[in-house]
Amino acid sequence: MEASEKQVKTMRILLAFPRGFCAGVNMAIETVETALQRFGTPLYVFHEIVHNQHVVQTFSNRGVIFVNDIDEVPPGSVLVFSAHGVSPEVREKARQRQLRTIDATCPLVTKVHREVRRFADQGYTIFLIGHAGHDEVIGTLGEAPHAIRLIQSVAEAETVEVPDPDKVAYTTQTTLSILDAAQIVARLRERFPKLVGPAKDDICYATQNRQEAVLAIAPQCDVFLVVGSQNSSNSRRLAEIAASTGIPAYLVDGPQEIDLAWFAGKETVGLTAGASAPEHLVQECIRLLQEKFGATVEEVFLREEHVHFPLPAELRLVPSH
Ligand code: SF4
Numbered sequence: 001m002e003a004s005e006k007q008v009k010t011m012r013i014l015l016a017f018p019r020g021f022c023a024g025v026n027m028a029i030e031t032v033e034t035a036l037q038r039f040g041t042p043l044y045v046f047h048e049i050v051h052n053q054h055v056v057q058t059f060s061n062r063g064v065i066f067v068n069d070i071d072e073v074p075p076g077s078v079l080v081f082s083a084h085g086v087s088p089e090v091r092e093k094a095r096q097r098q099l100r101t102i103d104a105t106c107p108l109v110t111k112v113h114r115e116v117r118r119f120a121d122q123g124y125t126i127f128l129i130g131h132a133g134h135d136e137v138i139g140t141l142g143e144a145p146h147a148i149r150l151i152q153s154v155a156e157a158e159t160v161e162v163p164d165p166d167k168v169a170y171t172t173q174t175t176l177s178i179l180d181a182a183q184i185v186a187r188l189r190e191r192f193p194k195l196v197g198p199a200k201d202d203i204c205y206a207t208q209n210r211q212e213a214v215l216a217i218a219p220q221c222d223v224f225l226v227v228g229s230q231n232s233s234n235s236r237r238l239a240e241i242a243a244s245t246g247i248p249a250y251l252v253d254g255p256q257e258i259d260l261a262w263f264a265g266k267e268t269v270g271l272t273a274g275a276s277a278p279e280h281l282v283q284e285c286i287r288l289l290q291e292k293f294g295a296t297v298e299e300v301f302l303r304e305e306h307v308h309f310p311l312p313a314e315l316r317l318v319p320s321h
Contacts, residue, residue, distance in 0.1 A: 011263065011295035013286060014221060016213035016272035016302070022206030023307040024106030025050045025276050028083035031104040032059055034315050039078045039100075046070070046090065047082040047135045049104065050276035051232040053253050070094050078102065084135035085109040087142020102314045108204040109136055112171050113143050115198050119169040120144035124196070125162040127151045129184050130173030134233055137173055157187040168192045172202040175234035175275070177241060178211055205307060206275045207234050211241055213302040214272055218242045221270035223262055224249040227282050228274030235274025242270060254281045255288040263293060 021029075028049050035043055041063030048056045048066060056066060070093040073079050078100045081090075085105040094101050119126045126148045130137040141148055149160050151170075162168055170188060172181050181203060189195050201208075218224055224242035228235025228251055235251055242249035247270075252258055263269065269289065273282045289295040310316065 011267060011269060011289060011293040013269045013271050013289060013295050013297045014217045015282075015286070015297055015299045016210070016217055016270065017299050018206070018209050018213060018302065018305050019271075020227075020273040020275070020277055020279050020282060022204070022275040023305075023309045024083050024108060024204070024206070027309040027311065028104040028106070029055065031102060031312055031315060032064060032080055034311060035078060035080055035102055036062065036064070038315070042077065044073045044077050044079040044099075045082060046073075046079060046086060046094075047084060048231075049080065049082045051084075051135075051229055051235075052274075052276040052278070053229045054278060054281060055276065070097060070099070073097065073099055075099070080104050082135065083109070085113060085139035087139050089142055090139075100314075103312050105139075106174070106204075107309055108174050108202075109139070112140055112174065112198075112202050115171050115202070116140055116143045116148065119171070119196075120147040124167050124169040125149060125164065127157075127160065127168065127170040127188055127195075128172070129170060129176065129181055131176075131233060134173065136175070136233075140171070140173070151184055151188070154183055154187050157184050157191070160188075162192075165192050166194045168194065169196045171198055173233065174202055174204040175207045175237065176203055177237045178203055178208055179241075205305065207237070209303060209305060210234065210238055210272060210275065213300070214238050214241050214270065215245070216302055217270045217272075217300050218245040218247060221247055221268045222266035223247055223268075224270035224272075225258070225285060226251045226272055226274060227254065227285060228277045229253055232274045232276050235277065238272055238274055252285070255284045258285065258288060260292055263289070269295070 043064050080102045083106045128148050129151050226239040239249045239251040
């Protein structure tokens with residue numbers, strides 16, 4: 001660590017804007033805050049409310065219980081569905097268990113669920129472009145499991161088979177790499193010329209803006225830091241996109257994961273945060289680089305965001321005690 005500190009003379013941090021919390025994450029966190037105030041603990045949340053270790057740990061410390069199975073929730077309890085959405089089967093199980101549910105699904109994920117239902121009702125086979133096992137994909141698949149084919153790569157787009165090649169549609173996970181998704185859609189379109197898609201891109205505004213901001217900065221950087229958790233899809237994509245420009249890129253949950261040796265001989269550091277990463281962790285990373293390397297900070301502005309989602313209806317309609 002000491003040797004690397006001496007090798008960098010002046011360090012410059014190019015800080016991406018926009019970065020960090022998106023409207024869906026803000027709404028989901030506010031939902032849990034409001035539910036805690038209104039109903040107290042224990043409060044149950046199905047899956048991580050957002051994919052960020054720090055956020056989940058902070059709520060756990062305050063008595064929130066995160067579960068991966070509805071059977072873990074005692075009948076009659078209050079249960080929040082996370083920002084990533086859930087399948088109809090999970091909703092039904094919660095209903096049967098007489099849980100009081102609050103739905104913090106991001107409206108942009110709900111939009112994808114609606115598209116899937118519409119295409120399935122019209123008899124389409126749907127290519128869902130996304131990552132197997134991700135909470136959002138599990139929820140979306142559950143809308144029409146019989147009609148959906150999950151496509152994770154161009155290679156899978158090459159080989160997928162469908163009952164009627166003229167009746168095919170696609171939707172995507174909201175947090176994919178724009179470029180990777182475009183390549184997969186292009187290959188599907190070559191194989192299935194009648195492929196139809198959503199009226200507007202499913203990759204959400206926050207994912208697109210954060211990726212574009214990284215692409216704008218990375219060519220000027222020697223190394224890139226992304227603040228976010230390993231299981232955060234949009235954060236991982238940011239690190240991959242930075243790395244695709246030929247520089248080392250690291251995804252860290254916070255300053256404690258930073259290895260100062262990464263900065264040996266590097267002068268310009270790109271810095272951003274995934275849509276579920278709190279800003280104070282970004283500031284703590286900056287403070288570390290300032291302390292160790294005397295770094296200066298320059299914010300690089302891409303565009304403003306003015307998206308806001310209201311609290312779930314269940315919280316808007318229920319009066320406070
Ligand atoms: Fe919604 Fe996009 Fe944020 Fe996911 S990343 S919660 S889809 S706004």
